[in-house]
Amino acid sequence: MPSLKNSPRPLRKKPPAKKPWTDAPSRPSATSVKKPDPRKKLKKAPVEEVLRRLRREYPDAHCELDHQSAFQLLVATVLSAQCTDVMVNRVTPVLFKYAPTPEALAELPLEKIENMIRSIGLYKNKAKNIRSLARDLVDKHHGEVPSNLPDLVELAGVGRKTANVVLGNAFGIASGIVVDTHIGRLSRRFGWTRSEDAVQIEKELQKLIPEERWVQFSHELIFLGRRICKARNPDCPSCFLKDICPKIGVAS
Structure with missing residues (x-):
């Protein structure tokens, strides 16, 4: 039997050198995860929640231009350019008394039309446009x-905004989103667009808003813009969107 006394001892492996001690990153526990700071300014208003609250707040939002036909709505919308609906509603009763149809308006003397709408801005150009579009409708x-x-956009004085108003309200067709001064302003304050161009704003909104909401969304946002989120001195403290609106461009 061989002697174990002179057997070579197995070599011991050197332990790995210790790394200098550092703070190991620990996984955050469920209780240590930071919640969003409500005081931190949002970059964009959440679209779905804005739509939900708008529908809840303004269930009866509607076009506020007085009209009894698609033709009267078309004329009233052309007259509303750079003018309030209130001012337009003051002049259209007399205008529609004499010209309730395209045929009647097409026959009215230009001077008479001007006199009936004189109290609204750009009345001379608007008088020419509404008589011209009436004649085109007839011809x-x-x-x-x-x-x-x-x-529609081939008619005098009619752009995408006017066409969208008429199609949405007179025919129930969601051809696009109405972009007036209120919708443009609020869309920028929500962080949904940076553009000042109505056509570009409409394109960006169409990507955010479901098509089945286009018509009513326009009414709801206009209601908000006229009642709370005004161009000057918006009433943010009483707004039902104050906790989710980034208020972009609004002086604190």
Whole structure:
């Protein structure tokens, strides 16, 4: 039997050198996760929540231009450019008394139309436009207001905004989103756009707002802009969106 006395001892492996002690990053526990600071300014208002609250707050939001037909709505919307609906509603009763149809308006002397709408801004240009569009309706559309965007925007004084108003309210067609001064202003304050261009704003909003909400959303946002989120001195403290609105461009 071989002697174990002179057997070579197995070499011991050197322990690995100790790394200098450092603070190891620990996983945050459920209780240590930081909650969003409500005082931290938001970058964008959450679209779904804004839509939910708008519908709740303004269930009866509607077009505030007085009209009894698609033609009267078309004329009233053309007259509302750079003018309030209140001012337009003061002049249209007399205008529509004499010209309730395209045929009647097409025959009115220009001077008479000007006199009836004199109290609103740009009345001379608007008088020419509404008589011109009335004649086009008679000559090209059998006296009927077109129910499609391409034909509408060919009429004098009619742009995308006016066409969207008419299609949405007279025909129930969601051709786009109405972008007036209120919707442009609020969309920028919500952080949904930086643009000042109505067409660009509409494109950006169409990506955010479901198509089935386009028409009513326009009414709701206009209601908010006229009643609370005004251009000057918006009433943020009483706004139902104050906790989710980033208030971009609003002086604190």
